[in-house]
Amino acid sequence: MRMCKNTDTSEIMAHILIIDDSPTDIRVFTSLLEKAGHRVSSATSAEEGIEAVKQVRPDLVIMDVIMPGMNGFQATRMLTRDPETERIPVLIITTKSMETDRVWGLRQGAKDFLTKPVGEKQLLARIGILLSGQS
Numbered sequence: 001m002r003m004c005k006n007t008d009t010s011e012i013m014a015h016i017l018i019i020d021d022s023p024t025d026i027r028v029f030t031s032l033l034e035k036a037g038h039r040v041s042s043a044t045s046a047e048e049g050i051e052a053v054k055q056v057r058p059d060l061v062i063m064d065v066i067m068p069g070m071n072g073f074q075a076t077r078m079l080t081r082d083p084e085t086e087r088i089p090v091l092i093i094t095t096k097s098m099e100t101d102r103v104w105g106l107r108q109g110a111k112d113f114l115t116k117p118v119g120e121k122q123l124l125a126r127i128g129i130l131l132s133g134q135s
Helices: 023-035 044-055 072-081 099-107 122-133
Strands: 015-019 038-044 060-063 092-095 110-114
Touching: 015 023, 023 038, 023 060, 023 122, 038 044, 044 060, 044 072, 060 072, 072 092, 072 099, 072 110, 092 099, 092 122, 099 110, 110 122
Parallel strands: 015 038, 015 060, 060 092, 092 110
Antiparallel strands: none
């Protein structure tokens, strides 16, 4: 995993890929993550996101569930079952709030599951745990 210390804060700098079809959510997450010292890239579909993961090898993926075409559960399953990408943690962040959605997301290989809207402190804490390998 590519990690280095941010000289401005004690946060771990990482490359995070956001896969979400909402430009607003991408903008909000990008701003928050960059402010915390992370490098961010994004994809607006699951299919594009899978290709991006294989090309850029991010340290962590933030995955939406509800997207046109392939959904985030399917994309998570593909990434976590592919030997090339299985070690990259996937954090699902979605509006789907049923316990069955959370369980299903984790069964697809996601390391964590959060429901939108997500608070800044909660998001950064979960990302810190996932990047440290404590999940």
